[in-house]
Structures are given as structure tokens and as C-alpha cells.
Amino acid sequence: MSKAQDARNLALSSTEASVLDYVVQHRDELLQLLSDLIAIPTPNPPGDDYKAFCDFTADWLRAAGLEVKVMAAAEESLADMLRPEAEGQRYAVLACLKGTGGHPTLCLQGHYDTVPASGDWEIDPYDPQVVDGKLYGLGSTDMKGGLACMMMAAKALAHEKVPLRGDLYFLTTPDEEFPSGAGLAYFLDHGIVEADFAVVGEPSGIDNIHIGMKGGIWGDIVVHGKAVHGSRPFEGVNAFEKMVSVASAIQARLYPLLAERTSKFDFHPAQGNHPTLTLGGLVSGTNASRATVPDTCRVSFDRRLIPEEDLDEAEAELVSFLKGLEKEDRDLSLEIRLSSRAPAMVIPDSCELVEALSGAIGDLSGAEPTRTVSCGGFETALFVDRGVQALTYGPGVEGCAHAAGEHTLVGDLAFATRVYALTALRILS
Structure with a gap:
């Protein structure tokens, strides 16, 4: 002792x-x-x-x-x-x-x-x-x-x-x-x-x-495409491929923005003092055959907030970012389904x-x-x-x-x- x-x-x-x-x-x-x-x-x-x-x-x-x-x-x-x-x-x-x-x-x-x-x-x-x-x-x-x-x-x-x-x-x-x-x-x-x-x-x-504790916003991103036969993909819109582009944009452009924000509080573990966004805890798509261009792809998201962030502002930021991607790609059609949130x-x-x-x-x-x-x-x-x-x-x-x-x-x-x-x-x- x-x-x-x-x-x-x-x-x-x-x-x-x-x-x-x-x-x-x-x-x-x-x-x-x-x-x-x-x-x-x-x-x-x-x-x-x-x-x-x-x-x-x-x-x-x-x-x-x-x-x-x-x-x-x-x-x-x-x-x-x-x-x-x-x-x-x-x-x-x-x-x-x-x-x-x-x-x-x-x-x-x-x-x-x-x-x-x-x-x-x-x-x-x-x-x-x-x-x-x-x-x-x-x-x-x-x-x-x-x-x-x-x-x-x-x-x-x-x-x-x-x-x-x-x-x-x-x-x-x-x-x-x-x-x-x-x-x-x-x-x-x-x-x-x-x-x-x-x-x-x-x-x-x-x-x-x-x-x-951190706050959170949870939900799904759903991308809609156009289903066609897998032998004629040029006639459809592949929802999975569009989701890949959405995820890539989030990683390249939104992740760095979140990493720049640092909380004044001590965290356990210490690396947690930034807001985060996790994609893909749940992933699903059209229940069709392998020979079909998928018309739907759904990916879950888990957005964690540090205490300095406002819940409404964080939600608006995410929605605005995703809707902005639609404006950049006329073939991209997506919706955001919010399931729950907590400050x-x-x-x-x-x-x-x-x-x-x-x-x-x-x-x-x-x-x-x-x-x-x-x-x-x-x-x-x-x-x-x-x-x-x-x-x-x-x-x-x-x-x-x-x-x-x-x-x-x-x-x-x-x-x-x-x-x-x-x-x-x-x-x-």
C-alpha cells in the first residue's frame, strides 16, 4: 500500500x-x-x-x-x-x-x-x-x-x-x-x-x-437506380455503383471536415475527441438475381457528435452534403431516412x-x-x-x-x- x-x-x-x-x-x-x-x-x-x-x-x-x-x-x-x-x-x-x-x-x-x-x-x-x-x-x-x-x-x-x-x-x-x-x-x-x-x-x-458522452444521428442513405438485365447495364442506373460514389465523396470531403473539429473535453479513448461518421453497419439492396442491375442500395450511417456540436446543425450539414451530391450527378437519386438522434x-x-x-x-x-x-x-x-x-x-x-x-x-x-x-x-x- x-x-x-x-x-x-x-x-x-x-x-x-x-x-x-x-x-x-x-x-x-x-x-x-x-x-x-x-x-x-x-x-x-x-x-x-x-x-x-x-x-x-x-x-x-x-x-x-x-x-x-x-x-x-x-x-x-x-x-x-x-x-x-x-x-x-x-x-x-x-x-x-x-x-x-x-x-x-x-x-x-x-x-x-x-x-x-x-x-x-x-x-x-x-x-x-x-x-x-x-x-x-x-x-x-x-x-x-x-x-x-x-x-x-x-x-x-x-x-x-x-x-x-x-x-x-x-x-x-x-x-x-x-x-x-x-x-x-x-x-x-x-x-x-x-x-x-x-x-x-x-x-x-x-x-x-x-x-x-457523444451525441448521435442514426439512419440510412438509400440510393435509387434503374433495374435492367445484367447483360445491358448501359440501359440502367446501377444503384450500388452510385452508392460507391456517394461513400467515396463522404470519405474524401466530409471526413476531413469532421477531423478538423476537436473537443475541449478529455475523451476515453483519447482519439475520440473528434466527431465521426461511420458508414455500412447495415448494407442491403434489391433482392434480385445476379443478372440484374440493382435499382436500390441502402447503407446505414452513424454520425457521432462532440459536445461542442449542435444536433440540428449537424443533421442539416449531413443532409445538405448528400443533397449537394445529387446536384453534381443528374443520374444520382438518393433519400436520407433518419431513424433516431440524441444530443x-x-x-x-x-x-x-x-x-x-x-x-x-x-x-x-x-x-x-x-x-x-x-x-x-x-x-x-x-x-x-x-x-x-x-x-x-x-x-x-x-x-x-x-x-x-x-x-x-x-x-x-x-x-x-x-x-x-x-x-x-x-x-x-
Whole structure:
């Protein structure tokens, strides 16, 4: 232990020390909890096995001494909220460790759905294994590791009978990976919890806090051509070839413009401090034979905004650029189909929640955490949009999420759990 760390730890109160000791003494239980969560498949789509996960989580939290309720989305509106690929009921689990009835209140939140298993896994992705200090399993990083740590932090506080001024909530919700109308936003809008502060347990790295995230504009570019027999291409307009020219123009002319813009904020990773545009996550065309000139080509786009960019201006810039290409080529006909968008978000790095969580990390590690903006997006923004002071902090190895071999570092789990518990103590006591 460094001198700095030793000095910080001397500042812990006896209550804080007892809660932290409980976590350390129950590291094996924490590891087992995460393994149990991973072993219940929750791939989304389709999302058809959510009830088993929610039943297990609710039972575990009740046994830990918390008040628990399970909320289901309204049956009559469920069909309208879900995409065709999704199936089954949507549930949220809310647990509460009651305070004396005052404020503030704190919500620890995370999603329980994962992406479907894909790639070449060397193990069963739903049969977690620990190898060389790493726990492998689908969702270990994104984000059942964060859920397990939050649940154990709440249990530690309940076991030690810590007197809290405000209520501590744990909330887990579905449909983050493949969004629907029955995810976190739905349950917040239907009054499942009202909190003053929220910590979303997505992976940030245990020595880093995400105080914000990039914004985004998502949609498709659709190029229309003229279909003819493949032996007579000179009589048609090849939509695929026109799309190639559109993509080439974007790379040659729009990419450099975006690269010139630099954010004043620190990013994680650091290369993310520029706006970006990604093409081709989804590509489709006319379902015709090989001997047909295609009359349609669709390519998705993912435009990420730094906090300094305005959402409306960024959308107008993209639309104007694409429409300008039409004017340059009389045979080019395209449309822009916007699917969703979200502004960039940053909270002040000196606000109460950031200071409390930073102090907890510093007291446990002896070093101040970095405070960065994430390149990706999290449900944290849904809390901020509703007036809740919220940030993102959780264990995990960011680069391995959504991939075969997903894992988390065993040693980080107890650390993150103690950070959650210590932050809750300092916000609520």
C-alpha cells in the first residue's frame, strides 16, 4: 500500500470501514453472483427469457434485506413498443434500501439484456469460467459485472444496517442493446423511481468516470437506380455503383471536415475527441438475381457528435452534403431516412455526484480518477434528460464487449463494489 493510499484510508469512518470490509470478505459470493447472472441467458433480440433473470434478481435482493418490486410493461401497448425481432414481456426490477425519508436519493442502474452470442467462443458463453484472473462469459463486461457489483454494494449496506438519510435504489431494466419502447425510458416515464442522483454501471474502467458522452444521428442513405438485365447495364442506373460514389465523396470531403473539429473535453479513448461518421453497419439492396442491375442500395450511417456540436446543425450539414451530391450527378437519386438522434451530454465535473464518486475512488486507490467523455452512448442521458444528476461508472474491459471471449477482471469487481458502497454512504448519510 502506498503512503498516499494509507493516508487516505485513515480518513475512512468506522461505518465506511465495516461496509468495505464486508465486501472484501464476500468476494467469492460476488463472483458467484456474477456467474449466476451470466448463466441466465438474456440475449436481445429476442428478449424472450427475461422473466427468469428478473425472478432470480428479485429473490436475491429480497434475501439481501431490500424491499423489491417487479414491474411489467403494459400488455396492451407492448406490441406497439417492440420491434418485430423482439418477443416476450418486458420487466424491470427495483430494490430499495429505505432511508429515514429524507433526500437526496440515489439510484444504481444498469441494463440486464446482452447482445446474442456470436463469434468463435472457446467456452459456453453462458457457463462462466475464471482463467488467469479473468471471468469469461457473455455479459461479463456489458454489463452484468456492473449489476453484480451494485447488488453486492446494496447488500453490504443492508447487512451493516447503515443509517441512511435518503433512499438507495437498485434498478435493472431491459432493451438497451436492441432498444424498444419498453426499456429504461418507459419505466422512468411510468414512475418506477424518482431519484436525485444516478450511477449507471456501464464499463468505464475502474479508474475512470464518464461525465458525458457523444451525441448521435442514426439512419440510412438509400440510393435509387434503374433495374435492367445484367447483360445491358448501359440501359440502367446501377444503384450500388452510385452508392460507391456517394461513400467515396463522404470519405474524401466530409471526413476531413469532421477531423478538423476537436473537443475541449478529455475523451476515453483519447482519439475520440473528434466527431465521426461511420458508414455500412447495415448494407442491403434489391433482392434480385445476379443478372440484374440493382435499382436500390441502402447503407446505414452513424454520425457521432462532440459536445461542442449542435444536433440540428449537424443533421442539416449531413443532409445538405448528400443533397449537394445529387446536384453534381443528374443520374444520382438518393433519400436520407433518419431513424433516431440524441444530443451530446456532459455534466459539470465539479458537481456533487462526480466529487463523491471521485473521492471514493481516490480513497480506495490513492490516485484521482480521470473524468472523461465517452465515445459511445449510455442510458445515463435518460436520467439527465429528466433532471437527475447522473454519470457512468463500472467495471469491465471495454474493448471486449459484444465479442467472443468477453471477460472482466476479477480483481476489479470488489473494487467497483466498494466504490459504489462508499459513494452511496457519502451521498446518503
